[in-house]
Amino acid sequence: MVRSPLTATSASQDSKMAGRKLALKTIDWIAFWEIIPQNQKAIANSLKSWNEILTSRLAALPENPPSIDWAYYKANVAKAGLVDDFEKKFNALKVPIPEDPYTALVDAEEKEDVKSCAEWVSLSKARVVEYEKKMEKYKNLIPFEQMTIEDLNEAFPETKLDKQKYPYWPHQPIENL
């Protein structure tokens, strides 16, 4: 039996909502999945699902609530001044925009991450250089048919027989033969 007034956005209502814009970055989910190591896949999954939950909730809520038809209420409510009072208070009310202490944390984390990544990348490059050197050495080996045992020991130091430790032939523990 309650008549709900039809919603009609009036200009007076819009002024209440502050001009906030939702700035969301587009996410490449495949790349996001790639960078997560195996042992953190669960956390990544929860992040993703939270994202989905929140987007759906956001989609369900219209940006502004419908506005209240004061004229109708003024006409119908018997108590004088009640509606005016409500209207005044309603317009004066400012819903606080929730504060955001968390983005700062995320930014700080990201900065640290960038730093550690840069460090890691430089280490990685050094490693790559070492590997390349080793590769060169291996690629430039003379063919085995033309090596002597000394050459072999130079190229693969693990083949060198320790004649101090095992002075008698075969210069290695029997198990290695």
Next chain:
Amino acid sequence: MKTTKNFYLARPVSGHLAPALTDSPIRGHRNAKIAVWNSADHAVPSGTFCCRHSGPLSEECSLPRSRTLGPVTERNALKSPNGQDFNRVLQATRTFHTEQPHLAPVPPLPEYGGKVRHGLIPEEFFQYLYPKTGVTGPYVLGTGLILYALSKEIYVITGETITGLAVIGLYIFGVKKFGPSVAAFADKLNEQKLAQLEEAKQASIKQIQDAVDMEKAQQALVQKRHYLFDVQRNNIALALEVTYRERLHRVYKEVKNRLDYHISVQNMMRRKEQEHMINWVEKHVVQSISAQQVLNIFDVLTLYLYL
């Protein structure tokens, strides 16, 4: 003679043995012992032959005495700059110690040793005698020497002779029959060793390559790390927005609820008043109907029944 050109002997013959002439063969030695010649040991006119295994190991040999690992295959066979195959050409003169010693990579061993006739006598001997005595010369010499030794009893025929002949016959038979297979077996062993080494080397190379690739992939991934933080920031923004909107909606709902409550209370009161009034009116109307009027109405009704 052609002008000398330098080339090098195979390693076990000690690398500091330097060059010989263009049309000299490589004296291939698969023997582990190093045969070292000093140039003083030989007269070096044209047409000398060198003995095969000669001389003690020289102290001059500055290189390690070691043995190369592998057989020489056809592809390693040395060729002279002119394309002659050294394995088949006679060695004429040799000069030694005229160049710096050469180290690795060692030129590969020739596949076959110097040619030998009847398993005993080097080919060079026959070639040496050829200009003077022709093809049959060395054979005649050999026959003559044998007959001389027999007739002069320099070599005495005893029971041992028969033994010797039999044993030598057996040796020759054995070698001819089983030699190649034994050689193949030995070669196979060596091949296995080489294959093992080769495999190890390839595995190492592959491992390093994999490591390099992985490092490169990881480096590429570093570019994408910002997505992690983007997701987090997005989540935060979404949550805040959702909260804010929910608050707005709540305010609206509450206010509207209160206003609607007032209205519905009013409506309900009015309805109640109406009903009450109706009831009251009805009651009084009913009360006001006197008994007499009731009887009159009954008469009228019975009249209607009969009609």
